[in-house]
Amino acid sequence: MTPDQELLATAALTSFRLNGRFLALADELAKPVGLTAAWWQVLGAVLHEPLPVSGIARAMGLTRQSVQRIADLLVDRGLATYADNPAHARAKLVVVTDAGLAAVRRIDPAHRAAAERLVAELGEERAREVVGALVELADVMERTEHR
Amino acid sequence: MTPDQELLATAALTSFRLNGRFLALADELAKPVGLTAAWWQVLGAVLHEPLPVSGIARAMGLTRQSVQRIADLLVDRGLATYADNPAHARAKLVVVTDAGLAAVRRIDPAHRAAAERLVAELGEERAREVVGALVELADVMERTEHR
DNA sequence: TCAATCATGACAGTTTGCTGTCATATCTCT
DNA sequence: AGAGATATGACAGCAAACTGTCATGATTGA
Numbered sequence: 001m002t003p004d005q006e007l008l009a010t011a012a013l014t015s016f017r018l019n020g021r022f023l024a025l026a027d028e029l030a031k032p033v034g035l036t037a038a039w040w041q042v043l044g045a046v047l048h049e050p051l052p053v054s055g056i057a058r059a060m061g062l063t064r065q066s067v068q069r070i071a072d073l074l075v076d077r078g079l080a081t082y083a084d085n086p087a088h089a090r091a092k093l094v095v096v097t098d099a100g101l102a103a104v105r106r107i108d109p110a111h112r113a114a115a116e117r118l119v120a121e122l123g124e125e126r127a128r129e130v131v132g133a134l135v136e137l138a139d140v141m142e143r144t145e146h147r
Numbered sequence: 148m149t150p151d152q153e154l155l156a157t158a159a160l161t162s163f164r165l166n167g168r169f170l171a172l173a174d175e176l177a178k179p180v181g182l183t184a185a186w187w188q189v190l191g192a193v194l195h196e197p198l199p200v201s202g203i204a205r206a207m208g209l210t211r212q213s214v215q216r217i218a219d220l221l222v223d224r225g226l227a228t229y230a231d232n233p234a235h236a237r238a239k240l241v242v243v244t245d246a247g248l249a250a251v252r253r254i255d256p257a258h259r260a261a262a263e264r265l266v267a268e269l270g271e272e273r274a275r276e277v278v279g280a281l282v283e284l285a286d287v288m289e290r291t292e293h294r
Numbered sequence: 295t296c297a298a299t300c301a302t303g304a305c306a307g308t309t310t311g312c313t314g315t316c317a318t319a320t321c322t323c324t
Numbered sequence: 325a326g327a328g329a330t331a332t333g334a335c336a337g338c339a340a341a342c343t344g345t346c347a348t349g350a351t352t353g354a
Contacts, residue, residue, distance in 0.1 A: 004262035011278045012169040014285045017208040019166035021288035022159040061164045066341045090349050115151035121287050131158045133280035138161045140268050141168035213311045237319055
């Protein structure tokens with residue numbers, strides 16, 4: 001493999017590892033509150049502004065169908081509801097309910113603790129650099145692969 | 148959310164996005180050769196040295212069961228075989244066959260092109276920094292969360 | 295205006311990875 | 325040597341994301 005290929009391979013394999021760790025952490029944080037990582041993620045996407053399913057999917061880089069499944073489950077559990085969308089008859093808005101908001105709020109202390117642990121480990125400044133690099137890579141991947 | 152929480156949330160969401168992009172890219176590269184991203188990954192893990200299923204799982208940060216499933220499929224398709232492991236009666240070694248090696252080799256040109264595109268986009272030096280940051284973050288996550 | 299195109303949700307089926315459990319092989323320690 | 329701990333594979337079931345397809349609501353352009 002060329003050096004460039006090695007770099008890409010390392011990036012990909014590391015991204016897979018990292019994804020696994022973040023998923024595990026999210027599940028760990030969400031579980032005590034009765035949520036899964038996916039549920040938390042969808043709830044988080046509509047905390048500040050209600051969005052239709054397809055909008056959530058776009059924001060998270062997932063397919064409509066995946067998000068639809070989760071959204072239906074959330075509504076079923078009373079953590080979210082579907083509200084009429086003035087701009088679109090079929091695309092109802094996913095809105096967090098009080099119960100959903102309360103659940104997300106209960107994750108907060110553990111979430112904060114985990115965040116502080118991570119930042120402490122890397123140092124404030126390095127932590128920002130590292131996350132910045134992550135964002136830059138994701139942006140480039142999205143721009144590059146889309147065509 | 149505290150600034151630390153925001154940073155963790157950004158890192159996690161970006162990691163999910165990035166994971167999706169790398170997966171899509173890997174599938175795109177592997178598909179013309181009749182492989183999936185997961186198959187390619189497992190084959191790649193045993194290209195240089197045969198490993199038992201559990202060893203592959205450890206190397207990739209996955210569970211034994213996931214890898215076992217893929218390995219069985221690979222053997223079924225003749226891309227790998229199970230060889231006796233002198234060190235362990237039950238833990239057979241996964242070995243790439245000629246067909247498996249040929250498949251991986253056929254991915255090479257597209258793999259190289261994709262790698263060059265990515266590095267060109269970021270610049271040689273920045274690309275290394277970014278991947279370094281990714282590795283550092285993954286390492287910290289693994290060290291931090293494991294207890 | 296209205297026909298063609300696009301966006302959205304619903305439904306079905308597939309893939310991949312996970313957890314849990316069991317039986318057995320290997321290793322460790324006294 | 326042998327008991328307990330650990331590693332491994334097999335099997336079953338579940339969660340989450342994907343692709344494909346269809347019907348219908350929105351948008352756009354001639």
